[in-house]
Structures are given as C-alpha cells and as structure tokens.
Amino acid sequence: MLTQARELCHLTSKKDYSMPRLPRLLAPAAALAALAAVVPAAQAASTATFPSSGPATATVQITDPGPASPTVHLTATVADASHLADTRVFLGQDGATPNVSVGIDGVRDARYDDTYDGDLSTAGCSIYDSTRTYAPEVTHTADTLSVDLPKGEIISFEDTEVAVGDIGTDAPCDNGGGFHGVAMDYPGVRETIDGFSWDAPAAPAVTTDGGRRQVALSFDQEPGTQYDIYRVVDGVRSDTPFVSNVRGDGSDVQVVIDQDPEGNALEPGTTYRFQVQATRLFNVWQGSDMVQPTSPFSAVVSATTAAVQSVRFLSAPPATTSDSTAQLTWAIDGNDAGQAPFCVLDDRVEVACTTTGVSLTGLAPGAHALTVYPADGERSFTASWTVVAPAPAPAVVPAPAVVLPRVTLPAVRSNDRDGDGIANTWLVGGRLASAPAAPKAAVTAKRVTLSLRAAAKAAKHVRIYRADGTGGFKLVGTVSPKRGTFADTKVKPGHTYRYKTVAVNAKGQQGQASKAVTAKVRKTR
Known part of the structure; x- marks a missing residue:
C-alpha cells in the first residue's frame, strides 16, 4: 500500500478522493436504503463517495445483477460537471496497484511504477493509462459516466478496490514500452466494494x-x-x-x-x-x-488422427527401357479428396501430377527417378528406371522381360522446414505460406501481452508458441486471426521468454513461423 509519505505534493485535497474501505458486506443498511429507488431488489449494489468527509466530489456506484450475470454495472457521478472529462475511476485488487482505469474515453489498462526509478520518462508518472482499450463502451451524460464491466476480464474478484482521481493537472507520460497517456499519483487510501458473485460454468459440450x-x-x-x-x-x-x-x-x-x-x-x-x-x-x-x-x-x-498416407505404384516403366516417355499410375492410401501430391523428377525438377498418376516426355538416356510426396508431407515414395539409347541398327531381339519397378523404402520427410521446432506443412505453390510479422510484447510482473500482427488471408487460426529461455518452442495458445492480442498469464518473475506466431489453414497445416519477440518478466519484490 502506498504510504502518505510517498504521495507527490500535487495530490491536493481536491484530488485526494479517498476514504477507508467498506466492510465485507454489500453496503451498510443506510446506503442500501438510499439506493432502493434506483436499484432493483434482485440486484446487489455498493456506493463509494470521495472524499469521505466534506463535500462529495465524486460518487461511484457498482451494481451486480446477480451470480448469473456476466457483467457488473459501474456508474460514476461528479459534483462538478466540468471535471467529468478529467475524472478516472481506478479498479484493482493488488494493494496499491490498479488494473484498469475508466473514463469517458473508454476502459484502459492501468499501470503503476512503484520505484520512481526513471522507467517512465517523467518522474511523477506513478500511475498511467495506456492506449490499449477494452471492449466495454462507456456512455456519459453531463456529470455521469456508465459502463458494464465483464466479470473474469475486468472484475476478477468478489471484492474490488476503487479509487477516483482528477488528471486535469498531471503531466503527459510515456514509458517507452507501449503505455502512455496521462499520469497521476495513486491515493494512499481507497475503498473496497464487496459482494460480487458469479455462478460456476456448466460442463462444456464438446x-x-x-x-x-x-x-x-x-x-x-x-x-x-x-x-x-x-x-x-x-x-x-x-x-x-x-x-x-x-x-x-x-x-x-x-x-x-x-x-x-x-x-x-x-x-x-x-x-x-x-x-x-x-x-x-x-x-x-x-x-x-x-x-x-x-x-x-x-x-x-x-x-x-489420420493414418500416414502411402503411395502404391500401379504401373511404371520397366527397369530398363529405350522409351523417352513414361506413364506412371498410383493409388494414394489415406488421401483426402482433391489433394494432389507433390512430384519431383530426378530430385531437381517439379512436375505436375494428379492423385492417380503422371505422364513424362522427353526423357534423356540415363537413370531417372520420380519421387511422390503425398499431401500430408510425412513420407516420400520413389520409382526408378533407366532409359538407354536405341540400338544403332534395327535388330530383332527378344522382348525384354517385364521387371517390376524398384521402389525405395519410405523416407521420413521432416515437416520442420525452418529448423525452429515448429511444424510447417502449409504449402502455397510449393512454398511455405508466409509468416506473420513478429508480435510486439508488453510485460508486467504477472503477464506478457502480445499484440498480434496480420496473418495470411487464408488463415483460420493463429497459434502462439513460447520458449522459456533457450528452451524449445511450445504451443501456449490458439486464437482467431481477427483477434489482435494474446495474454500469457503463465509466466514466472525473472524468466525471459521468446514468442513466435504461425498462421494455420482450414486443414490445420501451419505456415512459416514469425520472427521471435523476447519478453523478460521482471522479478517482484
């Protein structure tokens, strides 16, 4: 808790809108009676007035419709309507540290610099709100702002600490790490409003x-x-x-x-x-x-999971032939409808092939091999033969014996094409689907928030991979490509993490992973 000695001098009596916490009850009986005219009987409501003595400067009322509701309703009223635009309601649970600020311009992340060590460009930036806003829309009249705050996302405890501040005289603030806006000192005394509740979720239907x-x-x-x-x-x-x-x-x-x-x-x-x-x-x-x-x-x-696809050659050139053309046919076991394989002649030339075969022409004398890669990218299958030059003069020779083609043993084909331990099987025109731009990371002692960049147009999902220190990358989340952020709350203070994102198509195949972004979680005191 921030002591009075650490409050900056510009916290005047006008701005120190604070009072002791409420008891662990919804509200005193007198306060509930005063609210009866505006709060339905089925709802629980608590009111906090700032400051606790003297003329009221701001009043915050939080109403919980009940345990079945996913939101609580917050209303803040100021005595002087000219101060509404500069009024911020701070909510939090962790001692003197707020989590969000609410103003007429929206609901924003709030951060607290408890060291005054110059992390922020202005020494007085003890509390600042960022440009990252949450979805709830704030409405307002001349002297009142209102918003529905989602439980589990903003309201995460049955008791919530509330403070009110006026930012009109505070300096601009920018910490150089993505959080900027306005700053103010956190009041040394605040109120706690209790009584929120939320029903347990039903068992998921999967x-x-x-x-x-x-x-x-x-x-x-x-x-x-x-x-x-x-x-x-x-x-x-x-x-x-x-x-x-x-x-x-x-x-x-x-x-x-x-x-x-x-x-x-x-x-x-x-x-x-x-x-x-x-x-x-x-x-x-x-x-x-x-x-x-x-x-x-x-x-x-x-x-x-689908079985590994395999190729069975039904027809192929004989082991030795003078024919400069070749017709190969096959069946692909476990192939999905419409998925053509990838075919390479003599380990260097890509040739167009279908799910049932390929026709080759213009084969020069010498050894030839056609390698077929099924769409799953797990294995490759090869048929080999040799084209010999025709005899210099026609001669009657016995028909060559039919020799079955030599088929190599299936070879495992790595699906990690860029060597970072993340599978890459989404090919577009024979090349890996493009990687998203590297995400940006904002770090606190409790979470790493990634700002996700646009993925390939055909992407159905975006997967987030994390490596702890120099360890390998592991999947930590899957989100919609339309989602702009991902919060990783499974972090440990003092650890350094690397994050990559990769686009995923409708078949679950991954393209190339993004470049890594590094986030170091600072140690708590």
Whole structure:
C-alpha cells in the first residue's frame, strides 16, 4: 500500500478522493436504503463517495445483477460537471496497484511504477493509462459516466478496490514500452466494494474431429472463462492439463491440438480421448481460501488422427527401357479428396501430377527417378528406371522381360522446414505460406501481452508458441486471426521468454513461423 509519505505534493485535497474501505458486506443498511429507488431488489449494489468527509466530489456506484450475470454495472457521478472529462475511476485488487482505469474515453489498462526509478520518462508518472482499450463502451451524460464491466476480464474478484482521481493537472507520460497517456499519483487510501458473485460454468459440450497429426475440439467458450483440456488414457484422466489456458471470445471456438505438453507431435492413426473443464477467471472466498468457480468435467470425447498416407505404384516403366516417355499410375492410401501430391523428377525438377498418376516426355538416356510426396508431407515414395539409347541398327531381339519397378523404402520427410521446432506443412505453390510479422510484447510482473500482427488471408487460426529461455518452442495458445492480442498469464518473475506466431489453414497445416519477440518478466519484490 502506498504510504502518505510517498504521495507527490500535487495530490491536493481536491484530488485526494479517498476514504477507508467498506466492510465485507454489500453496503451498510443506510446506503442500501438510499439506493432502493434506483436499484432493483434482485440486484446487489455498493456506493463509494470521495472524499469521505466534506463535500462529495465524486460518487461511484457498482451494481451486480446477480451470480448469473456476466457483467457488473459501474456508474460514476461528479459534483462538478466540468471535471467529468478529467475524472478516472481506478479498479484493482493488488494493494496499491490498479488494473484498469475508466473514463469517458473508454476502459484502459492501468499501470503503476512503484520505484520512481526513471522507467517512465517523467518522474511523477506513478500511475498511467495506456492506449490499449477494452471492449466495454462507456456512455456519459453531463456529470455521469456508465459502463458494464465483464466479470473474469475486468472484475476478477468478489471484492474490488476503487479509487477516483482528477488528471486535469498531471503531466503527459510515456514509458517507452507501449503505455502512455496521462499520469497521476495513486491515493494512499481507497475503498473496497464487496459482494460480487458469479455462478460456476456448466460442463462444456464438446465435439471433435481428427486430422493430419492433429485433433480438433469444438465447444462454446464464455468470456472471462478459462478452459483446460485433459487427456484420458485407459479410462483414467491425467492430473495435469494436456492443453491449458484456452480462452475464447464468447463464440464456438475450435481448439486444434497437434502436439503433447512436451512438444512432441501427435502420432498418426491414433485415437486420443479428452475431457474439458471450464474455470471462471473470477476469485471468490471459501473460508480463508480464494477459489475460482469451476465446471464439472465434460463427457469423454475422442478423435483419431489420420493414418500416414502411402503411395502404391500401379504401373511404371520397366527397369530398363529405350522409351523417352513414361506413364506412371498410383493409388494414394489415406488421401483426402482433391489433394494432389507433390512430384519431383530426378530430385531437381517439379512436375505436375494428379492423385492417380503422371505422364513424362522427353526423357534423356540415363537413370531417372520420380519421387511422390503425398499431401500430408510425412513420407516420400520413389520409382526408378533407366532409359538407354536405341540400338544403332534395327535388330530383332527378344522382348525384354517385364521387371517390376524398384521402389525405395519410405523416407521420413521432416515437416520442420525452418529448423525452429515448429511444424510447417502449409504449402502455397510449393512454398511455405508466409509468416506473420513478429508480435510486439508488453510485460508486467504477472503477464506478457502480445499484440498480434496480420496473418495470411487464408488463415483460420493463429497459434502462439513460447520458449522459456533457450528452451524449445511450445504451443501456449490458439486464437482467431481477427483477434489482435494474446495474454500469457503463465509466466514466472525473472524468466525471459521468446514468442513466435504461425498462421494455420482450414486443414490445420501451419505456415512459416514469425520472427521471435523476447519478453523478460521482471522479478517482484
């Protein structure tokens, strides 16, 4: 908690809108009676007035419609309408540190520099709000602003600390790291409004689909709620999530899984079984413990990865021939409809081929080999033969014996084409689909927030990979390509992380990964 001695001198009595915290009740009986005319009986409401003595400068009222509602309603009224544009309502839970600020220009991230060590370009920038805004729209009249704040995203605790400040006389602030705007000192005393609640989510209803070394799970995802996916083996659910921290935007979101928690690719032709559990990003007290409302586990669902594609040559040139043309036909086991393979002649020339074969002409005398790569990119299959020059003079010779073509053993073809440990199988015209531009990172002691750049037009998802220090990259999130940000809250103070993003097409194939962006999480005191 910020002591009075650390408050800057420009915190005058006009601006120190603060008072002691309310008790752990919704509101005193007298306050509830005063609110009865404006708050329905089914709703819980609390009011904080700043300052606590003398003429009221600002009043903040927060109304929770009940545990079934995903939002709470905040209204702030100022005594002097000319100060509304400069009024900020700060909300937070962590001592003197606010999380968001609310003003007539929107709901923004708020940050606190508790060291005054010059991290910010202006020494007095102890609190500042950023240009990153949240979705809730703020409406206002001449002297009042109002907004519905989503639980789990902005309201994350059943008790929330509230403070009010006037930014009209504060200096511009820019910390050089993406947070800039206006600054003010945090009041040393603030109020805590209690009584928010949120029902536990229902067990997710999950559907599945299998693909090439991947499975996809689809389920409705509520805002402010985290989803963890657990693998079930021989009827036993694992203790730790197979995929964790899945967050959506309130729509039916598909989660594509293509590797295990250790970063190993899923096995082809394998059935995977899962259960999904939902957890509110909202903390409530149970006795002396802080817990989050959690759903029952979903029913067990299963999905099977596609078997590795294989090529069976049905016809090919004899081992030795004088014919400068060749007709090869094949069948591709496990091939998806319409997926043509990739064919290379003599390890250097790409030739157009179909799902059933290829015709070659103009073959010079010498050894030839046609290599067929099925669309899954897992293996390659080769047919070889030799073209000999025709005899200098016609001669009657016995018909050559029919010799079956020599087919090489399947060779594993790496799907990590750029060597960073992230699979790349999305080809456009024989080349990897382009990489997104590197994301930008904003770092606090508790999270790394990535600003995502535009992905390829055909992208259906964007996957976020993270490496801890010099370790390998592991998948930490999958989002829509329309989503502009991703917050990684599974970070540790003092660790340095590297992040890459990669575009994913409708078949779950990944293009080239972006360049890495580095984020160092500072140690807490």
